[in-house]
Amino acid sequence: xxxxxxDAREDERASIPAPKSPRGLVEIDGGARLTPIQxxxxxxxxxxxxxxxxxxxxxxxxxxxxxxNFGTLQNFSLILQQxxxxxxxxxxxxxxxxxxxxxLSVAAVMLLAQVVMGKLAVAMGLPPELAxxxxxxxxxACGAINGLxxxxxxxxxxxxxxxxLSIFYALNIFLSGGESVPYADxxxxxxxxxxxFQVLGTTFTFGQVLTILMFLVFAYILRSTAxxxxxxxxxxxxxAARLSGIRVNRVLMSVYIVAGLIIGVTAWLLIGRIGSxxxxxxxxxxxxxxxxxxxxxxxLFGGRGRIxxxxxxxxxxxxxxxxxxxxxxDNLWQEFTxxxxxxxxxxxxxxxxxxxx
Amino acid sequence: MNVRTRSIVAATAAGAMLxxxxxxxxxxxxxxxxxxxxxxxxxxxxxxFYVKMTDGAKTEAASxxxxxxxxxxxxxxxxxxxxxxxxxxxxxGAKAILITPAGDGIVPAIKKAQQAGIVVFAMDSPLGEGxxxxxTFATDNKLAGELVGExxxxxxxxxxxxxxxxxxxxxxxxxxxxxxxxxxxxxxIDLADPTKMWDENDxxxxxxxxxxxxxxxxxxxxxxxLQKDPTINLVYTINxxxxxxxxxxxxxxxxxxxxxxxxxxGGCPGVTNVKQGIIAATSMQxxxxxxxxxxxxxxxxxADGTKPQNSEGLDFTNTGVTLITDKPQQGVDSEDTTFxxxxxxx
Numbered sequence: 001x002x003x004x005x006x007d008a009r010e011d012e013r014a015s016i017p018a019p020k021s022p023r024g025l026v027e028i029d030g031g032a033r034l035t036p037i038q039x040x041x042x043x044x045x046x047x048x049x050x051x052x053x054x055x056x057x058x059x060x061x062x063x064x065x066x067x068x069n070f071g072t073l074q075n076f077s078l079i080l081q082q083x084x085x086x087x088x089x090x091x092x093x094x095x096x097x098x099x100x101x102x103x104l105s106v107a108a109v110m111l112l113a114q115v116v117m118g119k120l121a122v123a124m125g126l127p128p129e130l131a132x133x134x135x136x137x138x139x140x141a142c143g144a145i146n147g148l149x150x151x152x153x154x155x156x157x158x159x160x161x162x163x164x165l166s167i168f169y170a171l172n173i174f175l176s177g178g179e180s181v182p183y184a185d186x187x188x189x190x191x192x193x194x195x196x197f198q199v200l201g202t203t204f205t206f207g208q209v210l211t212i213l214m215f216l217v218f219a220y221i222l223r224s225t226a227x228x229x230x231x232x233x234x235x236x237x238x239x240a241a242r243l244s245g246i247r248v249n250r251v252l253m254s255v256y257i258v259a260g261l262i263i264g265v266t267a268w269l270l271i272g273r274i275g276s277x278x279x280x281x282x283x284x285x286x287x288x289x290x291x292x293x294x295x296x297x298x299x300l301f302g303g304r305g306r307i308x309x310x311x312x313x314x315x316x317x318x319x320x321x322x323x324x325x326x327x328x329x330d331n332l333w334q335e336f337t338x339x340x341x342x343x344x345x346x347x348x349x350x351x352x353x354x355x356x357x
Numbered sequence: 358m359n360v361r362t363r364s365i366v367a368a369t370a371a372g373a374m375l376x377x378x379x380x381x382x383x384x385x386x387x388x389x390x391x392x393x394x395x396x397x398x399x400x401x402x403x404x405x406f407y408v409k410m411t412d413g414a415k416t417e418a419a420s421x422x423x424x425x426x427x428x429x430x431x432x433x434x435x436x437x438x439x440x441x442x443x444x445x446x447x448x449x450g451a452k453a454i455l456i457t458p459a460g461d462g463i464v465p466a467i468k469k470a471q472q473a474g475i476v477v478f479a480m481d482s483p484l485g486e487g488x489x490x491x492x493t494f495a496t497d498n499k500l501a502g503e504l505v506g507e508x509x510x511x512x513x514x515x516x517x518x519x520x521x522x523x524x525x526x527x528x529x530x531x532x533x534x535x536x537x538x539x540x541x542x543x544x545x546i547d548l549a550d551p552t553k554m555w556d557e558n559d560x561x562x563x564x565x566x567x568x569x570x571x572x573x574x575x576x577x578x579x580x581x582x583l584q585k586d587p588t589i590n591l592v593y594t595i596n597x598x599x600x601x602x603x604x605x606x607x608x609x610x611x612x613x614x615x616x617x618x619x620x621x622x623g624g625c626p627g628v629t630n631v632k633q634g635i636i637a638a639t640s641m642q643x644x645x646x647x648x649x650x651x652x653x654x655x656x657x658x659x660a661d662g663t664k665p666q667n668s669e670g671l672d673f674t675n676t677g678v679t680l681i682t683d684k685p686q687q688g689v690d691s692e693d694t695t696f697x698x699x700x701x702x703x
Contacts, residue, residue, distance in 0.1 A: 069584050079583060082577045179405040179703045182626040184633050203609060226476055274572035277603040278598055280403055281573035325581045331567045332527045
């Protein structure tokens with residue numbers, strides 16, 4: 001008690017000069033000495049992808065120098081294959097985070113959707129095309145459930161999706177019995193996205209192409225459609241958006257449903273990637289998708305960010321993972337580095353938010 | 358107001374349904390309450406290994422006349438939920454508890470249950486010396502690794518080995534270490550410290566990656582290893598889902614036929630993959646035997662206080678491990694996939 005009283009007194013004393021310059025910190029930062037940094041910050045504010053691109057280019061150069069096997073086209077294709085599922089989940093995650101929400105259930109929805117695909121096609125003998133569509137619709141339904149909980153029950157997205165994470169994962173385990181469908185039993189259509197073509201002696205998969213296309217499509221939608229503008233508006237300031245006539249709940253609902261659709265398609269991508277239908281492969285991608293979004297420079301507080309940043313974020317994680325592994329670092333240090341990147345990215349975001357005001 | 362009213366109605370309805378559901382369950386389980394209560398605590402329900410173990414326990418309990426109740430932890434290493442389950446079974450007056458320990462952290466809870474007069478057997482994961490459990494029924498994971506190691510040695514013959522391992526995690530957890538070190542020992546590689554993975558210095562070892570023991574981790578791990586060194590010709594995997602993922606990477610690199618993948622577990626999808634030639638050989642473990650033998654030990658203990666004997670040289674009762682392959686090697690005992698598909702779990 002005595003101690004905190006002293007602290008309080010010290011705080012008072014420290015704040016005595018405050019009346020003179022109540023925004024002291026800002027003024028110090030605004031001093032001529034820091035102008036180059038300020039210049040960079042201004043640039044980053046208008047072009048949010050500068051940060052992630054700089055990190056990526058830096059990592060590519062360093063790892064190419066350190067390990068001879070790193071800087072090959074084959075390895076870049078591999079890295080993209082390794083992160084494509086997280087990147088696709090990241091599209092869904094970005095849409096939701098742009099509305100100042102968050103979705104902790106993306107991977108659980110993906111697993112549930114692909115297990116349903118497997119159940120329908122393999123155990124019940126439905127045509128694979130139909131099973132695929134129904135599986136994707138499971139994703140849409142899960143997204144709609146998340147959206148309803150957020151908009152109708154007025155439960156914050158963090159809590160809503162924390163709950164549905166458990167629910168969807170439990171359903172996934174219930175339906176699959178925790179068991180994988182082995183490669184031999186999986187229909188060819190399901191693994192098609194894992195197949196590909198050769199360019200310059202390097203294998204590229206249809207899954208990679210689909211991932212890139214999805215990013216381009218959603219980059220266009222977010223930039224050039226009314227729906228995209230509304231997403232930013234809702235995330236930036238919900239009340240202001242409501243007052244300016246945007247039907248906020250309708251926008252939120254549509255975002256969760258579209259996210260569910262993307263996740264349903266990602267389930268297909270996952271099967272192509274791993275060759276079997278597994279109820280556990282990728283269970284950790286809930287947080288990995290958020291990591292990609294954050295490293296990509298999208299603000300967790302909503303309203304600011306670029307969908308292409310998420311692709312960069314996912315690729316950055318893949319580049320560090322591959323590069324550190326090829327350089328002989330233990331897997332432990334990959335985790336460690338990702339942690340630093342996350343904190344660095346959020347620190348930059350906080351700084352930019354302050355300036356942006 | 359309207360929205361709020363509606364949400365209250367929805368929440369009330371959901372709550373009522375939940376209560377109805379729960380009371381339905383309680384009604385079902387109290388039906389045979391005259392029989393001695395045995396609590397089975399598994400690690401997680403997202404692994405068919407434990408599902409099969411539970412199925413086996415239910416069948417055996419019915420024939421031995423026990424009232425079996427099952428609780429599950431929240432994950433492979435979630436000790437806390439298992440402690441709660443032990444406390445709950447103690448409060449319910451269980452005579453015996455069978456548990457697949459998620460970690461050493463449950464030992465104090467086990468001791469408390471024993472003080473309350475409950476006999477406690479561990480399954481699947483030995484808790485080690487000093488844990489004070491009344492018996493343990495588990496797979497000899499070191500032996501499981503040794504079998505695939507010996508098989509791989511014979512199968513490779515005079516071809517110089519280029520070995521990679523796809524392990525579970527960086528945490529050096531017991532099952533991960535036992536299988537990895539068993540494999541290397543079976544192959545004839547000096548282990549350095551046999552309680553640690555990755556401290557070996559043999560030039561035949563090319564590298565290792567951790568995989569979370571699932572398909573996605575297996576594929577990415579294998580891709581990284583092949584990027585490091587495409588001359589790898591033998592891969593040990595912590596379990597069969599990991600092996601299935603690794604195989605996808607091998608196919609993508611166009612190296613099928615050049616790389617031999619071995620594994621451990623004995624799940625049905627895994628044995629199917631052995632039959633397909635995706636996995637060359639796997640060591641099968643027997644979860645049904647674990648719960649069966651543990652329940653028989655409960656019966657014996659409740660009758661006259663006898664406790665199970667540990668297998669020779671081990672601090673647990675070995676419930677058996679069998680090498681499954683369609684390419685038998687001289688000097689290494691194995692069964693084929695017909696046997697495997699008959700005995701596999703999950």
